Amino acid sequence: MVTRRLLSVLVLASFLLASTFALAQGALPLEPGVGLQSTMFARDLAFPAGMAVLADGSLLVGTSVSTGGGYYDSTGEIVRLVDADSDGVADSPYETVATDLPGSITALALAGDLLFVTSIDPAGPAITAVRVSEDFSGPYTVAGSIEFHFQNALHQTYGLATRPTPGDTGTWDLVFNIGAIGNDTGGSMVSLTGLIEDSLPDSAVYLATVHDDGESIVFSKPIALATGIRNTSAMAFDPASGDLWIAENGIDGLDDPFVSFSADELDVVPAEDIGTLTLDFGFPDTYTRYDTGEAVGSTGTAPFAVFLPLDGSENEGIAALSFAPASFPHELRNGVFAGFHGQWDSTGIENEENPLLWVSTETGEMRTIVGNDAATVGHIDSLASSDDALYVADFCADGSLSQTDPCGVVYRVTTAGD
Numbered sequence: 001m002v003t004r005r006l007l008s009v010l011v012l013a014s015f016l017l018a019s020t021f022a023l024a025q026g027a028l029p030l031e032p033g034v035g036l037q038s039t040m041f042a043r044d045l046a047f048p049a050g051m052a053v054l055a056d057g058s059l060l061v062g063t064s065v066s067t068g069g070g071y072y073d074s075t076g077e078i079v080r081l082v083d084a085d086s087d088g089v090a091d092s093p094y095e096t097v098a099t100d101l102p103g104s105i106t107a108l109a110l111a112g113d114l115l116f117v118t119s120i121d122p123a124g125p126a127i128t129a130v131r132v133s134e135d136f137s138g139p140y141t142v143a144g145s146i147e148f149h150f151q152n153a154l155h156q157t158y159g160l161a162t163r164p165t166p167g168d169t170g171t172w173d174l175v176f177n178i179g180a181i182g183n184d185t186g187g188s189m190v191s192l193t194g195l196i197e198d199s200l201p202d203s204a205v206y207l208a209t210v211h212d213d214g215e216s217i218v219f220s221k222p223i224a225l226a227t228g229i230r231n232t233s234a235m236a237f238d239p240a241s242g243d244l245w246i247a248e249n250g251i252d253g254l255d256d257p258f259v260s261f262s263a264d265e266l267d268v269v270p271a272e273d274i275g276t277l278t279l280d281f282g283f284p285d286t287y288t289r290y291d292t293g294e295a296v297g298s299t300g301t302a303p304f305a306v307f308l309p310l311d312g313s314e315n316e317g318i319a320a321l322s323f324a325p326a327s328f329p330h331e332l333r334n335g336v337f338a339g340f341h342g343q344w345d346s347t348g349i350e351n352e353e354n355p356l357l358w359v360s361t362e363t364g365e366m367r368t369i370v371g372n373d374a375a376t377v378g379h380i381d382s383l384a385s386s387d388d389a390l391y392v393a394d395f396c397a398d399g400s401l402s403q404t405d406p407c408g409v410v411y412r413v414t415t416a417g418d
Helices: 003-027
Strands: 036-045 051-053 058-065 074-081 097-104 105-111 114-119 126-131 141-149 158-162 171-178 188-194 196-201 204-212 217-218 223-227 236-237 244-248 266-271 318-323 334-339 356-360 366-370 378-386 391-393 408-417
Touching: 003 074, 036 058, 036 391, 051 378, 051 391, 058 105, 058 196, 074 114, 097 126, 105 158, 105 171, 114 158, 114 171, 114 223, 141 217, 158 236, 196 204, 196 223, 196 318, 223 244, 223 266, 236 318, 236 334, 244 318, 334 378, 356 378
Parallel strands: 318 378
Antiparallel strands: 036 408, 051 058, 058 074, 074 097, 105 114, 114 126, 126 141, 141 188, 158 171, 171 204, 188 196, 204 217, 204 223, 236 244, 244 266, 318 334, 334 356, 356 366, 378 391, 391 408
């Protein structure tokens, strides 16, 4: 007869065996029944953050190579991952196409022949414009930068998104954020120098149009697309509608910063409002309590969705957004994937807030793709989609932000059976 205790032991052994098998095979531990499969596309990367798919199908990844103190003491590099034999694993050795960039990279975005790279280097946060070579191989060259001058700010600039400027062939729109100066306060001014010379209010998302003649880059004056935004590490344009989706991080606990006070949310700026209307999403006066789900305040535009605990599972610190590839199962196509950093410097089981979720862009329904009980997952901080794959970057799968050895991985997720 199988006792309850023995059954528990058997279940635990089965779970550990499955986890060990998944790790050995290099697979992202996807939830059963989602109709997807994965391979470990690349490993031993230095804090991968920011990804972009090139026209030839290869993948650019931002990395921060430690110069002695981990992520925040690093130099930035761009790695190009190529899968020439189509086996679901990047060819080795990986190709480094840009070096000596500001470290602590958070985001990448392509705009024609330009790659924009956001870095939060303690020496000075910046968005660096890098010119991509014609055949996509290195070396890439720096074409200029936008420097941000924050004064004692809790949040800086983290997220990027780009699109071809509607109705203006040859130009691109660059979207970036300026985070709130405090946990539950905003209202400071931040000066920008370099490619953009301006002074802008915080707690907002901005758009500037990029004119590039191959020799020089000229930006238009930034305009605010959204205000009342506490902080975002991720933004994405819906390829179908053109709407801009913004992943907003909620207010941290007022007594314990590791316990959310307000829920993270998804905010949407409709395509027809981009450049014509500035939407206010209510921070700091309007939010949803994470512990109770209570809506507080009524100013501003309501969020599309809020990330309350899902089936009892926590999800905090949204860090990545990417729309579902066209080849994904029908039930996942009209949706956006969201990755969460979770606990600041904890990985695996200790990080109980770091799932990968899918959100319906039609109804707001949510579904867990990778649970926050995955022993092999650290921080799902970056996502990118091609026509047939979702790339998932784990910022540091089994280590610390202060370690010097590369600990990041990139997974390639495709439809099961492909």
